[in-house]
Amino acid sequence: MKTSLNILFPDAFRADSPRPRILLVDDQMINILTLNEVFKEDCDVFMATNGEHALEQAASLLPDVILLDIVMDGMDGYTVCEKLKSNPLTSGIPVIFITAHFDEVDEVRGFELGAADFIHKPINAVITKARVSNQIALKRQTDLLHSIALIDGLTGIANRRQFNQAIQVHWQQANREKSDLSLIMIDVDYFKRYNDHYGHPEGDECLRRVAHAIKTSLQRPYDLVARYGGEEFACVLPKTAPDGAAFIASQIQTSVHGLAIPHAESGVSPHVTISMGVVTTIPGSVIDNTADLIEAADKQLYQAKKDGRARACFIELK
Known part of the structure; x- marks a missing residue:
């Protein structure tokens, strides 16, 4: 049964809200295509097949969430996450690690680097949608509160x-x-x-x-x-x-x-x-x-x- 993101978290996907932007990062195209099928109906999906491209895409697109494979040739997911969190432009973007292994030590490392969640392969579409929806909803609520705190009360422009x-x-x-x-x-x-x-x-x-x-x-x-x-x-x-x-x-x-x-x-x-x-x-x-x-x-x-x-x-x- 197909489950739409806006059914799971309607407040994050109102008709007057822009479509969520998701960046998929994996050096295996088959994994990207699989995730694209999960999200393409409800979200604008962007892709990167290596760490360097992921950092460029994140800084230019400012997606609502990044799904990031841990094991990649060259720059691995941990390094990508660390660089994302050290850049003020991308530090607030939720990062969800995608991994084929369940290892508590690896998960602890990921959370210490600033990851928001982990999703395990093989991909379960319903669980994956729910976890991504949750992060998008949280980010949009945070962005709203953040924007209110950054507005000048008299003029309505930035403070x-x-x-x-x-x-x-x-x-x-x-x-x-x-x-x-x-x-x-x-x-x-x-x-x-x-x-x-x-x-x-x-x-x-x-x-x-x-x-x-x-x-x-x-x-x-x-x-x-x-x-x-x-x-x-x-x-x-x-x-x-x-x-x-x-x-x-x-x-x-x-x-x-x-x-x-x-x-x-x-x-x-x-x-x-x-x-x-x-x-x-x-x-x-x-x-x-x-x-x-x-x-x-x-x-x-x-x-x-x-x-x-x-x-x-x-x-x-x-």
Whole structure:
């Protein structure tokens, strides 16, 4: 009798939820094909036949769960799991080991490395579906709670905590790939004067509208805008060269200007304006850590304010 995943755990497979993504890792294609038959009806299934490819797939796809064979040529499943758990980008993905042997010592080692469960060959479709469904449901609940904890309550964008996590992840990835990483620090000009003149409720609404304008100016799903603190925002732009960062800064400036929020006490413009500091680097070339990257962007932001506000200042450090 066929048992669907959404029957076993309906809350994880609602019609309004995206299909779960499963990564199957095994150096024997027959095993991958067997598991694919189990999950293809309910899930988007991806495959890797060696450890190196599995790590690449996991980082790019960010699947909901990984089914990982232990015994493989080259990099074995234990090593793959260890590398997955050491990478902040993939550390939260549940790993279920697939093994033909039942050995308590091996299972203890697997759990110590961060495995979520074990499934034994030969594959029992009902048991396998139930265990995978359980891990997907748990992950989605965890992701939901995690996302709530990382959202700024006033503006609805990422908060400082999410910014701190994201910039570390993107820094490490850019360092591995030797690719550009750009950061924009943004400040609402003379916001204290705005609050004093219009009142805090209007000030809150101003921040919400500015945050939305910044967010809609970012074009890629992995670009991040966060409320850094008070009236200050930050944009993390992975794989973005100086000209690309300048273009995004221009888009943000145009979007905020288009809001035409009155600011009678500005002294710069009759409307709300922003100042920006923009830095682009390749991690390790000149800057060695994210703290120095933030400091460099802050210095450019300070220079933009010193030069008259309502503008952006740029620097390339690589």
